[in-house]
Amino acid sequence: MDFKFSEEHEEFRKKVREFGKKEFTKQRIRDSDINEKYPDELRELTYKNGLVSYDDPWKVLISIEELCSIDPGLGISVTIPYFGAEVIMLFGSDHLKEKYLSRINSGKAIMGLAVTEPSGGSDVAGASTRAEKKDGHYVVNGSKMFISNGNLADFFITLVRTSSKEAKRHHGLSVLVVDTNSKGFSANKLTGKLGVRSTTTSEILFENLEVPEENLVGEEGKGFYYIMTFFNISRIFVAAQGIGVAQGAFDRAMDLVKSRGEEYSSREEVQFALAEMATRIKATRLMTYEAASHLFSYEPIPSLTSMAKQYAGETAVFVTEKALEIAGIDGIDSDLERFFRDAKILEIWEGTSEIEKLIIARNMLKGEKP
Amino acid sequence: MSSEITEILRTSVMEFVNKNVPSGENGLEKSGITPDLRKKLGEQGFLNLKLPAEAGGTGMDAESYIAVLEEFAKAEPSIAMEMFFLNSVAGRVLSHFEDGIELLKRAGRGEISFMTAIPSEFSRISSHSTETTITSDVPIAAGGSSDFLLMTDQSGRTLLVKDKINVRKIQKPLGFRAITWGGVETKNSQYEDLGKGKLEEIFLKQVNLEITAMALGIAEGAIEKTLEYTKVRKVFNTPLKDFGPVAAAVTNMKGEIDLVKHSLDSERREENSEVLRHASLELALNSARTSVQYHGGYGYFESFGIEKFYRDAMAMKMIFGGLKPRELLYRKIYGSDSGRI
Ligand SMILES: Cc1cc2nc3c(=O)[nH]c(=O)nc-3n(C[C@H](O)[C@H](O)[C@H](O)COP(=O)(O)OP(=O)(O)OC[C@H]3O[C@@H](n4cnc5c(N)ncnc54)[C@H](O)[C@@H]3O)c2cc1C
Numbered sequence: 066m067d068f069k070f071s072e073e074h075e076e077f078r079k080k081v082r083e084f085g086k087k088e089f090t091k092q093r094i095r096d097s098d099i100n101e102k103y104p105d106e107l108r109e110l111t112y113k114n115g116l117v118s119y120d121d122p123w124k125v126l127i128s129i130e131e132l133c134s135i136d137p138g139l140g141i142s143v144t145i146p147y148f149g150a151e152v153i154m155l156f157g158s159d160h161l162k163e164k165y166l167s168r169i170n171s172g173k174a175i176m177g178l179a180v181t182e183p184s185g186g187s188d189v190a191g192a193s194t195r196a197e198k199k200d201g202h203y204v205v206n207g208s209k210m211f212i213s214n215g216n217l218a219d220f221f222i223t224l225v226r227t228s229s230k231e232a233k234r235h236h237g238l239s240v241l242v243v244d245t246n247s248k249g250f251s252a253n254k255l256t257g258k259l260g261v262r263s264t265t266t267s268e269i270l271f272e273n274l275e276v277p278e279e280n281l282v283g284e285e286g287k288g289f290y291y292i293m294t295f296f297n298i299s300r301i302f303v304a305a306q307g308i309g310v311a312q313g314a315f316d317r318a319m320d321l322v323k324s325r326g327e328e329y330s331s332r333e334e335v336q337f338a339l340a341e342m343a344t345r346i347k348a349t350r351l352m353t354y355e356a357a358s359h360l361f362s363y364e365p366i367p368s369l370t371s372m373a374k375q376y377a378g379e380t381a382v383f384v385t386e387k388a389l390e391i392a393g394i395d396g397i398d399s400d401l402e403r404f405f406r407d408a409k410i411l412e413i414w415e416g417t418s419e420i421e422k423l424i425i426a427r428n429m430l431k432g433e434k435p
Numbered sequence: 436m437s438s439e440i441t442e443i444l445r446t447s448v449m450e451f452v453n454k455n456v457p458s459g460e461n462g463l464e465k466s467g468i469t470p471d472l473r474k475k476l477g478e479q480g481f482l483n484l485k486l487p488a489e490a491g492g493t494g495m496d497a498e499s500y501i502a503v504l505e506e507f508a509k510a511e512p513s514i515a516m517e518m519f520f521l522n523s524v525a526g527r528v529l530s531h532f533e534d535g536i537e538l539l540k541r542a543g544r545g546e547i548s549f550m551t552a553i554p555s556e557f558s559r560i561s562s563h564s565t566e567t568t569i570t571s572d573v574p575i576a577a578g579g580s581s582d583f584l585l586m587t588d589q590s591g592r593t594l595l596v597k598d599k600i601n602v603r604k605i606q607k608p609l610g611f612r613a614i615t616w617g618g619v620e621t622k623n624s625q626y627e628d629l630g631k632g633k634l635e636e637i638f639l640k641q642v643n644l645e646i647t648a649m650a651l652g653i654a655e656g657a658i659e660k661t662l663e664y665t666k667v668r669k670v671f672n673t674p675l676k677d678f679g680p681v682a683a684a685v686t687n688m689k690g691e692i693d694l695v696k697h698s699l700d701s702e703r704r705e706e707n708s709e710v711l712r713h714a715s716l717e718l719a720l721n722s723a724r725t726s727v728q729y730h731g732g733y734g735y736f737e738s739f740g741i742e743k744f745y746r747d748a749m750a751m752k753m754i755f756g757g758l759k760p761r762e763l764l765y766r767k768i769y770g771s772d773s774g775r776i
Contacts (some may be wrong), residue, residue: 099607186732188671211732257460257737259727259745325557327448333776334758386720386749389609394553394575394753395617402609405749409742413735417728419680 068351070123072348076128081116085135093357094136097263098403101256103217104142104263112172119150119170122361126305126353133309136400137407138263140309144302145213149178149222152240152295158326165220165242177214179221179243179269180292185272186211187420189224190235190289194271196225201278202240203227205249205271211414215252215267220244222295223271224288238288242280249274260406297367299415300374301360304353304399307377307411311346311384314404318342318388338387345380352376368428369435375421438700448506451479457513460738463511464612473579476514477545481507485522487530490539492522495546500673501648501699502734508652509659512747513613515649520551520578520614523645525585527637528629530594535595536628548579550602550619552586554635556757569596571617577603577611584619593633599624605652610750612743639760643708644699646755651695651716653751657719657726657744658688665729681729686695688722702722709764718755720746 070078088110093324097104111117116128125144131265132140150169153161165432168174182192205225212221221243243250252341283291322330322339351371359366385405389396397400412418429435455475456463456591466472476482485500486492507515521542529535539549552560552573562571573586584596601620608616665675665685675681695715698707723744727734734741765773 149531182658185668185670191671211735250587255736258735259735259742270469332758334761334774382724389749389753390756392753393757394555395558395559397575397609397750405609406746409724409745410735412728413731419678419728422680 069126074123075147076122076125077109078131080114081128081131082135084111084114085132089132089135091138091348092341093137094403097142098138099262099371101258101262101265103265104139105217106109107139108143108175117144117147119147121345123224126302126357129302129305130312133306134313134366137306137310137313137404138261141261141306141407142263146175146217148213148299149176151298152178152222152282152291153242155294155397156240156287156291157242158279158282160279161242161282164253164429166391168234174219175214175217177212177218177221178295179223181210181212183188183208183210183268189292190238192224192226192238194223194225195229196227196239196241196276198227198278202275203278205241205243205276208268208270210268211255212252212267212269213264215265215269216254217265217345218232218245222282224292227285227288229302233286235289236286238292239285240282240288240291241276243271243276244280247274255302259409260403261410262406273342287418297365297370298360298417300370300421301353301357303411303415304349304356304370305406306378307374307381308346308349308353310381310404310408310411311342311349311377314381314385314388314401314408315339316402317399317404318384318391321392328404330428338391341388342384345383346375349373349377349380358391366433366435368425368433371416371421371424371428372435373418375412375418375425378418381411382406436615438498440774442498444499444503444559445506447479448481448503451476451481452507452510452514456514458740462737462740463513464737464743467511467613467615468517468579470580471765473517473548475543475545476518477543482518482545483520483539483543484518486539486543487536488524490526490530490536491543492526492539494703497644498700501644504645504648505652505655505699508649509656511643512649512653512656512744513611513615515652516577516611517548517579517614519642519645519649520549522638524551524634525549527641528585528633529595530732532627535629538595549580549583549585550576550578550581550600550615550617552576552584552619552634552728553754554587554638556759560587560589562586564594567625568623569594569621570620570623571621573621575616576619577614577616579615581615581619584621585629586619586621587632587634591632591635592741593629593631595627595629596621597625597627608750610743610747611751612746638755639763642702643712646751647708647711647715648720649691649701650712650748650751653701653719653744653748654688654692654695654715657723657741657748658685658692660741661726661729662689668731684725685729685774688718691718692722709767710759712755713761713764716748716752719744719751723748734753 196203196205223243227239248274252269356369356373386410483492488494504515558574581600581602584600603618694712694753733739
């Protein structure tokens with residue numbers, strides 16, 4: 066058992082950190098948060114500096130972790146343009162890889178993943194956006210809710226229902242790559258989020274939108290499986306977001322405690338709070354890295370991945386709340402209040418904490434040993 | 436005052452909110468408490484509830500005042516907080532002298548309002564004063580408009596600052612966004628000396644029940660909405676309330692809310708006020724967090740009116756929690772100084 070990152074990864078971590086410290090300026094952070102503005106120039110810069118490259122998933126994880134510890138909103142904003150790429154990587158045809166992934170990999174395009182519908186995000190198999198085959202096309206009708214990059218993306222990995230039979234709930238779903246410049250596509254930006262306000266979230270609508278047949282990912286009827294496989298990967302990166310948010314909040318709380326002198330830092334109540342925060346962060350890290358090790362060597366353990374995701378979200382929320390308690394009223398307009406607002410999403414997106422618990426228990430009941 | 440009258444007051448708060456307070460996409464947090472709304476609150480007699488009679492107050496008893504605070508907090512915590520600053524804070528320090536009473540009268544009618552420097556255990560206010568003027572830098576104050584400022588100076592005196600009050604307004608504070616938050620500077624400003632340590636004393640010791648009422652209101656607002664939502668929101672073709680963990684979490688919160696409410700309504704509330712303060716701050720945060728969670732993506736957006744409870748509950752803990760009030764709680768329970776190491 067070796068708990069150390071390679072020298073290359075440690076160097077990379079340093080590079081990301083330096084980049085984040087330099088480019089995530091106070092002005093940029095405030096501007097994006099208050100005005101809900103997507104930092105596109107920062108996305109380009111992150112790409113140009115080679116900080117998000119799918120050649121090495123550990124590097125993606127490290128980038129997310131480090132950038133989120135500097136500012137969660139910007140950290141997520143610059144790493145989310147690739148959201149859903151793994152679906153094409155794993156299940157897409159060469160044509161789709163060539164046409165879409167190459168643009169993503171060269172930083173020229175932004176993509177997104179459209180699964181959630183207004184009637185519910187937890188019940189993925191309940192998706193009702195319809196796609197009917199007609200003259201070499203799928204004709205798509207329906208809507209998706211809370212879609213990241215909704216007004217920015219060039220294309221979406223979209224979960225659609227291609228079979229009308231209710232009995233085929235899970236098996237009636239397929240995945241299409243939908244170009245956003247197609248006729249019949251529209252997106253309404255949803256404003257006023259609690260946190261991660263520099264990310265763009267939208268409701269997207271498909272009205273008789275035509276998608277060429279070759280934009281079907283893999284096989285018809287396997288969409289549910291593809292999306293679940295994707296979530297088993299992406300949840301590791303959400304766990305990394307959680308580590309980053311929690312670590313960033315902890316570092317700031319620690320600085321505050323030290324700045325208040327020994328009388329304060331020697332209080333047991335304060336020390337216990339710090340110890341509890343740090344312990345949870347460490348546990349999250351270990352769990353996430355173990356789950357990632359399995360995943361990145363093609364032997365994923367879904368219950369372990371879900372444990373990491375669920376615990377990371379909970380830890381981010383716990384640590385940011387505790388940090389604000391330590392800050393007291395002086396935290397009302399601080400970095401920490403932003404970390405607190407940014408943390409909560411981690412218990413909601415890509416499988417709420419409740420859904421993660423169901424995944425953990427159900428896989429273990431089937432004999433999986435995390 | 437009888438509980439029947441308290442109930443009538445609660446209903447009138449709800450009616451006032453429904454009629455006068457914007458909600459949804461362009462809710463109160465966007466507009467803030469405008470001078471117009473403040474005036475309406477004054478006209479309806481909500482602003483001067485607990486002010487002394489000579490300052491135009493209604494002479495309302497504690498039970499009714501607390502009920503009104505709770506009811507406003509359920510719908511719009513910012514309004515409750517503004518009422519609190521006026522009645523529970525300004526009312527306590529300004530009612531001892533003539534000018535102060537005049538100001539309270541006008542504030543009770545909604546014509547003027549105060550900012551209050553929030554006492555902090557850590558950041559000190561820097562100030563320099565002559566006999567009549569003060570130049571100071573206050574890290575954080577909150578309230579209505581900056582007609583007047585209540586602050587503690589460097590030597591611990593509570594002052595009423597009357598002019599040249601410059602607020603560095605926080606654009607989007609964490610909580611209670613409909614009131615004004617900011618750092619405040621005064622420069623050669625006229626002031627009135629109100630005596631030693633008053634503001635701190637009030638925040639630490641004298642407003643436990645008001646804090647409880649506001650925190651309880653936040654918890655109730657959040658959980659009542661969650662109870663309703665979990666009845667109608669179907670996931671996996673099933674109402675959320677039918678899932679065991681959902682029902683357990685929501686009913687646990689509801690049970691705790693009822694317990695705090697019961698204690699707050701009881702005649703022994705004053706005796707238990709330290710315990711109530713701490714229990715309710717915790718409860719507000721837990722309830723609001725639970726509420727955001729069960730509203731899923733919808734709860735994450737301001738327009739749904741849920742996430743504000745989470746921010747406000749956290750801000751409540753930051754304003755009214757902390758080591759010093761906890762020490763008072765320990766002392767109350769142990770009967771002597773405790774927990775100081
Ligand atoms: C900012 C933001 C960005 C997002 N980005 C994307 C995106 O890019 N693509 C995308 O497809 N989606 C996205 N989402 C949607 C997100 O994944 C969903 O909000 C989430 O899956 C929950 O779905 P829901 O909001 O419909 O809640 P619901 O499914 O209605 O759930 C409501 C509550 O019920 C709980 N619950 C549900 N079922 C059970 C059960 N069986 N037992 C116990 N509790 C249960 C849930 O945990 C939740 O707390 C985003 C959401 C937000 C807020």
